[in-house]
Amino acid sequence: MRRTVVSEPGQWDGPAPLPPPPPLALCGVTKVFPGPGGRMLTVLERFDLDVAPGEFRALIGPTGCGKSTALSLISGTARPTSGEVLVGEAPAVAADPRIGFMFQNDAVFPWKTVLANVAAGPRFRGAGRADAHERARDWIRRVGLTGFEHYFPYQLSGGMRKRVALAQTLINGPRILLLDEPFSGLDAQTRQIMCDELLELWEGTGATVVLVTHDLEEAIALADTVSVITAGPASVKKEFTIDLPRPRRARQIRFHPRFTELHEQIWSALSDEVRIAYARATTTAA
Numbered sequence: 001m002r003r004t005v006v007s008e009p010g011q012w013d014g015p016a017p018l019p020p021p022p023p024l025a026l027c028g029v030t031k032v033f034p035g036p037g038g039r040m041l042t043v044l045e046r047f048d049l050d051v052a053p054g055e056f057r058a059l060i061g062p063t064g065c066g067k068s069t070a071l072s073l074i075s076g077t078a079r080p081t082s083g084e085v086l087v088g089e090a091p092a093v094a095a096d097p098r099i100g101f102m103f104q105n106d107a108v109f110p111w112k113t114v115l116a117n118v119a120a121g122p123r124f125r126g127a128g129r130a131d132a133h134e135r136a137r138d139w140i141r142r143v144g145l146t147g148f149e150h151y152f153p154y155q156l157s158g159g160m161r162k163r164v165a166l167a168q169t170l171i172n173g174p175r176i177l178l179l180d181e182p183f184s185g186l187d188a189q190t191r192q193i194m195c196d197e198l199l200e201l202w203e204g205t206g207a208t209v210v211l212v213t214h215d216l217e218e219a220i221a222l223a224d225t226v227s228v229i230t231a232g233p234a235s236v237k238k239e240f241t242i243d244l245p246r247p248r249r250a251r252q253i254r255f256h257p258r259f260t261e262l263h264e265q266i267w268s269a270l271s272d273e274v275r276i277a278y279a280r281a282t283t284t285a286a
Contacts, residue, residue: 192250
């Protein structure tokens, strides 16, 4: 991606060159939260994760095991009780401009149009209105929403709102992209389309991606590495290299013989953690 020098203020001439993404590491991280009755709840314990620059990493584990907490620590919106969270060679900090975060719920502004939503990031970072809108139109085109610039979120389908959120995140050129089950609320067909679009856009940016998902097939289809997370307190139980060819398309790669082998291997490690989490939940409910 490249942005050339412009001769006139407000005239946008394409995407800017992006710096290489930094390495990312969680080193012996423990995170404790206050629980009910004054008790303390350990969510992460001795959590180690090392993500290479430009890698697509998927975290998969039982519901409530602490995967989303790991993303919050990377984003700097939460701090570890002990251990280190490093972005590059420095501790993670809140509002790091190198980090983009796409949440499970739509984080779009309901009172703004598609164009204004996507342009919000550049405007907040000081871009002029004309520059921000040109950049926004480019990203709206990339996510397939040309013609919907002046629609409001309530006028869009769920999949279209996800595209807005994706453009809204990627327009800022994040070098680390955090995805917390971004497509979980979509129907199966739309979800596959969004996964393909995410792969295509990611391949053009070179960003580091950390994806939290409960969908094992989605994790294998998208990632370079899948980390299986324990039932809690969360730690990394096992990591699997996804040696499937790229570029990929999420639906097509599921028919690759190696996909089935990886699915069986990862499920073997994951299923025990799911059973532990389920047993804990049913015991607590009783």
